[in-house]
Amino acid sequence: MLRYIIKKLLLMIPALLGLTIIVFLILHLSPGSPVDLIAGPNASPEVRENIEKKLGLDQSLHAQYFTFIKNILTGDLGTSILQNRSVAEIISERIRITFELGIYALIFSFVISIPIGVIAAIKRNTMADYVSMTGALIGLSLPTFLFGLLLLYIFGYKLGWLPLSGYGTYQHLILPTLTVGLTDAAITARMVRSSMLEQIRQDYIRTAKSKGLREEKILFKHALKNAMIPIITLFGMRLGLIFGGSVIIETVFSIPGIGKLMVDSIFSRDYPIVQGSILVLATLVLIGNLISDILYAAVDPRIKY
Amino acid sequence: MYVVGRFERGIHMAEKKAILKVNNLKVYFPINESILSRRAKHVKAIDDIDLYIANGETLGLVGESGCGKSTTGRAILGLLKEAEGEVIFDGNNVLKMKNKQLKGLRKEMQLVFQDPFASLNPRMKIGDVLEEVLVVHKMKNKEKRKSRVKDLIQLVGLNEQHLNRYPHEFSGGQRQRIVIARALAMNPKFIVCDEIVSALDVSIQSQIINLLEDLQKKLNLTYLFIGHDLSIIRHISDRIAVMYLGKIVEIADKNDLFERPKHPYTKALLSAVLVPDPEQNNEDVIIEGETPNPINPPQGCRFHTRCKFATEKCKVDIPSKRKVAHNHFVHCHYDLNL
Amino acid sequence: MKENYLIQQDNKLEPEHSSYESSKQLELFKEFLSNKTAIFGAAIMFITIITAIFAPVIAPYPYDYIDLPKMLTPPNNEHIFGTDDLGRDIFSRVVYGTRISLVVGFGVVALSLLIGLVLGVIAGYFGGRIDSIIMGITDIFGSLPVILLAIAIIAALGPNLINLIIAMALVSWSRYTRLIRAEFLSLREQEFIEATRVLGMSSFRTIFKHMLPNAMAPIIVLTTMEFPVAIISEASLSFLGLGAQPPTPSWGSIISGGRMYIVEAPWIIFFPGLLLAILVLAFNLFGDSLRDFLDPRLK
Numbered sequence: 020m021l022r023y024i025i026k027k028l029l030l031m032i033p034a035l036l037g038l039t040i041i042v043f044l045i046l047h048l049s050p051g052s053p054v055d056l057i058a059g060p061n062a063s064p065e066v067r068e069n070i071e072k073k074l075g076l077d078q079s080l081h082a083q084y085f086t087f088i089k090n091i092l093t094g095d096l097g098t099s100i101l102q103n104r105s106v107a108e109i110i111s112e113r114i115r116i117t118f119e120l121g122i123y124a125l126i127f128s129f130v131i132s133i134p135i136g137v138i139a140a141i142k143r144n145t146m147a148d149y150v151s152m153t154g155a156l157i158g159l160s161l162p163t164f165l166f167g168l169l170l171l172y173i174f175g176y177k178l179g180w181l182p183l184s185g186y187g188t189y190q191h192l193i194l195p196t197l198t199v200g201l202t203d204a205a206i207t208a209r210m211v212r213s214s215m216l217e218q219i220r221q222d223y224i225r226t227a228k229s230k231g232l233r234e235e236k237i238l239f240k241h242a243l244k245n246a247m248i249p250i251i252t253l254f255g256m257r258l259g260l261i262f263g264g265s266v267i268i269e270t271v272f273s274i275p276g277i278g279k280l281m282v283d284s285i286f287s288r289d290y291p292i293v294q295g296s297i298l299v300l301a302t303l304v305l306i307g308n309l310i311s312d313i314l315y316a317a318v319d320p321r322i323k324y
Numbered sequence: 325m326y327v328v329g330r331f332e333r334g335i336h337m338a339e340k341k342a343i344l345k346v347n348n349l350k351v352y353f354p355i356n357e358s359i360l361s362r363r364a365k366h367v368k369a370i371d372d373i374d375l376y377i378a379n380g381e382t383l384g385l386v387g388e389s390g391c392g393k394s395t396t397g398r399a400i401l402g403l404l405k406e407a408e409g410e411v412i413f414d415g416n417n418v419l420k421m422k423n424k425q426l427k428g429l430r431k432e433m434q435l436v437f438q439d440p441f442a443s444l445n446p447r448m449k450i451g452d453v454l455e456e457v458l459v460v461h462k463m464k465n466k467e468k469r470k471s472r473v474k475d476l477i478q479l480v481g482l483n484e485q486h487l488n489r490y491p492h493e494f495s496g497g498q499r500q501r502i503v504i505a506r507a508l509a510m511n512p513k514f515i516v517c518d519e520i521v522s523a524l525d526v527s528i529q530s531q532i533i534n535l536l537e538d539l540q541k542k543l544n545l546t547y548l549f550i551g552h553d554l555s556i557i558r559h560i561s562d563r564i565a566v567m568y569l570g571k572i573v574e575i576a577d578k579n580d581l582f583e584r585p586k587h588p589y590t591k592a593l594l595s596a597v598l599v600p601d602p603e604q605n606n607e608d609v610i611i612e613g614e615t616p617n618p619i620n621p622p623q624g625c626r627f628h629t630r631c632k633f634a635t636e637k638c639k640v641d642i643p644s645k646r647k648v649a650h651n652h653f654v655h656c657h658y659d660l661n662l
Numbered sequence: 663m664k665e666n667y668l669i670q671q672d673n674k675l676e677p678e679h680s681s682y683e684s685s686k687q688l689e690l691f692k693e694f695l696s697n698k699t700a701i702f703g704a705a706i707m708f709i710t711i712i713t714a715i716f717a718p719v720i721a722p723y724p725y726d727y728i729d730l731p732k733m734l735t736p737p738n739n740e741h742i743f744g745t746d747d748l749g750r751d752i753f754s755r756v757v758y759g760t761r762i763s764l765v766v767g768f769g770v771v772a773l774s775l776l777i778g779l780v781l782g783v784i785a786g787y788f789g790g791r792i793d794s795i796i797m798g799i800t801d802i803f804g805s806l807p808v809i810l811l812a813i814a815i816i817a818a819l820g821p822n823l824i825n826l827i828i829a830m831a832l833v834s835w836s837r838y839t840r841l842i843r844a845e846f847l848s849l850r851e852q853e854f855i856e857a858t859r860v861l862g863m864s865s866f867r868t869i870f871k872h873m874l875p876n877a878m879a880p881i882i883v884l885t886t887m888e889f890p891v892a893i894i895s896e897a898s899l900s901f902l903g904l905g906a907q908p909p910t911p912s913w914g915s916i917i918s919g920g921r922m923y924i925v926e927a928p929w930i931i932f933f934p935g936l937l938l939a940i941l942v943l944a945f946n947l948f949g950d951s952l953r954d955f956l957d958p959r960l961k
Contacts, residue, residue: 033798033802034801034802034805037799037802037806038806041806041814041815045814045817045818156943156946156950157939159946160890160939160946161939161942162897162901162938162939163898164897164898164901164917165897165917165931168917168924168931168935169935172924172931176924176925259807260807262807263809264809266809266810266813266902267898267901267902270901271921282813282902282904285816285817285821285904293814297810297813301806301807301811304806304810305806308805403859403860426862429862431862434860434861435857437853437856438853439853442852443853443854443856443857444854444857445854445875446854446876456861456863456871457861460861460864460867461862503857506857506861509861
């Protein structure tokens with residue numbers, strides 16, 4: 020088991036390296052030098068040179084990359100161009116919000132998608148199945164930002180139950196959690212259903228039936244237990260995807276999390292922050308995948324390490 | 325260790341007319357168990373075999389599944405990059421050929437596959453399947469191609485109307501006829517038939533065998549006929565080679581082999597065929613145990629783990645090729661009275 | 663199936679007119695055509711394509727025609743979808759928006775399919791070392807979060823539609839590569855592919871005439887399923903301001919522009935949003951049916 024986790028951890032390294040290369044190139048491919056942004060259009064050549072040196076831009080590209088990696092490893096993500104504070108500090112202020120929202124949304128998603136998926140599978144080809152799967156397909160076809168705006172309009176404006184945007188109280192969290200949770204549940208419920216169906220079709224379920232066990236007992240004790248294996252492993256992966264999608268949801272609801280920070284920084288061209296937040300969010304996604312893998316190994320006795 | 329064998333081959337008449345000679349053929353497939361432990365492990369699919377096939381004859385190749393029969397056929401055709409040794413066809417070593425030469429060789433040597441349901445592209449009409457071979461081998465004139473395709477389909481006992489159909493519209497036997505027609509397209513001299521009837525119904529097997537025999541007479545073909553059904557092999561072959569775990573254990577004219585087998589494994593194979601006489605007791609030749617793993621084959625004679633005649637010598641020394649009669653060779657240390 | 667063939671006598675070489683397999687295929691295809699959801703999906707897709715082609719004829723106003731006195735007009739006879747904060751006709755903008763959704767969707771799918779085809783074919787056909795290298799890179803791209811990676815690339819290249827297509831293709835190709843490689847790996851083991859070698863055919867002919875046509879079904883299914891993903895991504899990125907730039911009437915950017923007026927002019931968001939959802943739903947319905955018909959394994 021430990022060996023398996025270590026192997027999975029080692030396999031993350033190339034992905035992380037690839038990520039750092041892409042993130043590193045953002046700064047170097049982006050139109051306009053950061054020097055212009057800091058120094059302003061009328062700066063003297065000496066001032067510009069100083070800034071260039073300070074940012075390390077006078078070195079060769081690969082030397083800059085190695086410095087970049089070295090800094091990341093020591094927790095230094097650079098300094099914000101506009102705020103003149105360390106990127107790590109700014110991100111750490113924001114990440115808690117994103118994290119909190121992600122966890123709530125994921126829990127909400129699982130709480131509703133698992134029963135729906137299971138019921139749809141058991142009552143296959145009945146009204147309940149059709150209704151829930153049509154709902155799931157609609158949820159799948161509705162972009163998150165659109166669904167968020169819809170909820171915002173209905174509950175925030177028409178009904179006036181909840182605040183329109185911002186962050187602070189638990190009321191602020193309800194709509195974003197609903198938005199992300201429901202769209203995510205649409206995908207998860209479909210997976211739960213097919214996983215459950217696969218189990219119901221298995222031989223051992225038929226054996227249990229022929230032994231005369233009661234149907235519900237069979238389904239809940241045997242089928243559900245095995246159907247849960249692939250579903251539990253989804254947990255980490257979905258969490259990762261939710262973090263990735265925080266960019267959109269935080270923009271819709273003006274939540275000051277890391278996703279909104281990133282989008283704002285793209286427009287203000289504060290590239291160190293863009294780099295840092297992409298790096299952090301993507302690492303969270305990779306960790307989510309890792310959790311999925313480990314859960315899978317822990318839950319499924321058949322997997323070999 | 326093959327000094328004796330080579331010497332004897334030198335004086336053999338049939339060999340002078342050999343269309344194909346195989347010397348010291350080896351095929352070792354590498355296996356990497358994991359990236360971390362890169363020990364050089366191999367499956368010795370074929371381990372040092374020699375044979376020849378005379379012009380116009382049919383050599384049968386029998387053995388249990390997994391013994392290397394099919395691998396031998398593919399190695400002879402130059403399809404395996406792992407093959408080492410010599411496969412001399414028309415004076416050239418097939419295993420040393422470059423792409424261009426190999427393409428020329430394809431006109432001369434062909435292969436008919438085991439599974440007629442998998443060996444035809446499901447999305448091509450039969451006429452296109454046959455014509456494509458002619459296009460690839462630069463028969464530029466379209467009229468000529470069309471008429472050659474018609475000849476081919478008739479040659480295998482089908483007719484022109486079949487050319488416009490897709491493979492799934494045919495039965496297994498019909499498909500095998502089509503595969504044979506495709507192999508014949510460029511007028512090859514030599515054809516490897518790899519278990520070509522084992523996927524077919526018994527009543528159809530004999531039709532395909534008869535077709536092969538007719539074609540052999542008509543077109544002066546030479547066959548390497550790979551199979552495990554001894555009655556079919558005996559029917560179609562002139563000589564038979566018996567393989568066990570990547571090695572040829574015995575090779576002889578068919579009647580000689582059936583009547584006077586010299587290797588205990590050959591004897592076991594023959595007695596596994598249903599015997600019409602219930603009185604005849606052949607219990608004592610049934611082999612025991614499982615076929616050893618070719619990754620780690622037994623030392624010495626590969627058959628010693630299952631041979632009831634095995635001695636200490638068999639566990640250590642690899643038996644070399646020994647002539648026991650005219651055209652009859654065996655790889656066994658002892659002259660057993662089987 | 664096989665048994666069925668073996669029973670019949672081989673020596674009757676009469677044409678077998680009613681082949682079991684082909685009639686089964688026909689049946690399946692008829693079933694597919696009578697499938698209501700598939701028809702609904704196909705109809706919406708068709709209407710969208712027609713709208714995109716004839717946008718200048720259908721739209722009553724130019725998409726960038728500013729009419730300030732009429733700003734934020736609710737839907738009426740003159741402006742059936744209302745107007746936005748600059749008095750532009752939402753209906754006209756939405757009609758032109760179909761072009762962007764379809765072009766971006768098509769561009770992303772085509773470009774990522776192209777990359778996936780080249781890499782997947784090389785990896786699956788040749789195998790060995792080149793396969794491990796390609797799949798190593800593919801796995802890295804496959805494990806990184808799509809939207810973040812796209813944003814990173816757009817941040818580097820600058821926000822516009824062309825860069826959006828490039829970014830989306832760069833993050834989507836890994837799925838095509840995996841699928842095509844897997845198809846080729848299993849095809850390579852088939853005897854009719856080995857036969858192409860025995861018959862002296864070139865790798866080029868084997869790949870394009872024998873392997874690709876037999877790998878088309880799952881590729882078509884995947885492509886259909888990826889199309890709505892690309893459309894959603896375009897809308898989402900344009901919504902964030904990272905795709906189409908004003909005054910280009912992408913549905914995502916229309917919605918983005920209408921956000922501030924969600925209270926006083928909800929129609930700015932409502933109509934493009936509704937159409938976006940319907941179009942994506944149509945693609946998903948069509949894709950689901952096509953998958954069940956062509957390639958049940960992907961289910």
